[in-house]
Amino acid sequence: MTSTxxxxxxxxxxxxxxxxxxxxxxxxxxxxxxLLLSGGFSAVDLLALGSEGATTVTESATYAGAPVxxxxxxxxxxxxxxxxxxxxxxxxxxxxxxxxxxVDESPDRLRVSYRCxxxxxxxxxxxxxxxxxxxxxxxxxxxxGSVTATTLRGPLDVHVSDGSVDVSDIDGDVTVRSxxxxxxVTDVRGTVDVSSSDGPIxxxxxxxxxxxxxxxxxxxxxxxxxxxxxxxxxxGVTVYGTGEPVALDITTLDGRQTVxxxxxxxxxxxxxxxxxxxxxxxxxPRG
Numbered sequence: 001m002t003s004t005x006x007x008x009x010x011x012x013x014x015x016x017x018x019x020x021x022x023x024x025x026x027x028x029x030x031x032x033x034x035l036l037l038s039g040g041f042s043a044v045d046l047l048a049l050g051s052e053g054a055t056t057v058t059e060s061a062t063y064a065g066a067p068v069x070x071x072x073x074x075x076x077x078x079x080x081x082x083x084x085x086x087x088x089x090x091x092x093x094x095x096x097x098x099x100x101x102x103v104d105e106s107p108d109r110l111r112v113s114y115r116c117x118x119x120x121x122x123x124x125x126x127x128x129x130x131x132x133x134x135x136x137x138x139x140x141x142x143x144x145g146s147v148t149a150t151t152l153r154g155p156l157d158v159h160v161s162d163g164s165v166d167v168s169d170i171d172g173d174v175t176v177r178s179x180x181x182x183x184x185v186t187d188v189r190g191t192v193d194v195s196s197s198d199g200p201i202x203x204x205x206x207x208x209x210x211x212x213x214x215x216x217x218x219x220x221x222x223x224x225x226x227x228x229x230x231x232x233x234x235x236g237v238t239v240y241g242t243g244e245p246v247a248l249d250i251t252t253l254d255g256r257q258t259v260x261x262x263x264x265x266x267x268x269x270x271x272x273x274x275x276x277x278x279x280x281x282x283x284x285p286r287g
Contacts (some may be wrong), residue, residue, distance in 0.1 A: 104178040223285075
């Protein structure tokens with residue numbers, strides 16, 4: 001008897017990957033590595049600052065008031081109104097590192113800076129707790145820390161690169177620019193302009209116009225009694241009306257739309273909501 005052995009069929013050769021696909025793979029690998037490294041660094045940072053080897057230094061200073069007070073820190077910043085001078089309490093917590101404190105005074109501006117010496121191999125947090133006189137315009141610039149601003153009687157401008165922003169009871173216009181941070185703004189007697197590249201935005205009880213811009217994160221607005229302009233690339237938007245009719249303009253490329261609030265195209269109050277990817281809701285007053 002003669003047997004015939006069938007020759008196995010060769011597996012098809014894999015289709016060569018396009019340069020675009022290979023580039024995307026490389027980019028994905030690099031981004032993943034950076035995120036892992038960043039997460040590991042943050043964890044080590046927290047452990048180091050909480051260890052027995054951490055050094056904490058707290059000092060205070062007083063300065064004459066100025067029309068504008070600028071606060072720059074590599075840590076948390078709190079600011080409020082009180083008295084007729086600028087009171088500064090500073091706290092540095094470090095491990096194998098140091099923080100540098102600097103003050104620049106001029107007739108129209110006081111600049112207080114508390115920065116970490118990041119070129120050193122250790123870990124550092126440099127925070128400010130500040131009280132300013134009534135009517136002071138306040139600018140805050142911070143990285144790797146939260147900002148809390150309350151009971152101010154003047155305009156406020158906040159830039160945060162990594163942390164949270166809580167603003168309340170402000171008699172003046174408010175501007176917030178945040179990256180990788182949650183932003184909450186409430187009880188403002190003035191206009192509000194908030195932009196966030198990564199993080200939710202919450203705005204409520206505003207007497208003036210409201211403008212928000214979000215790249216990635218949910219946006220919620222309530223009890224805003226003037227014009228509203230909301231734009232979001234990736235994230236849902238909910239706007240609660242006041243009960244008064246508004247001229248409403250909604251645009252969304254990918255997401256559901258819900259309109260339950262009072263609408264009148266002839267109203268002098270305009271609400272515009274523009275999203276790319278996310279739900280859109282214009283509802284009645286928040287219960």
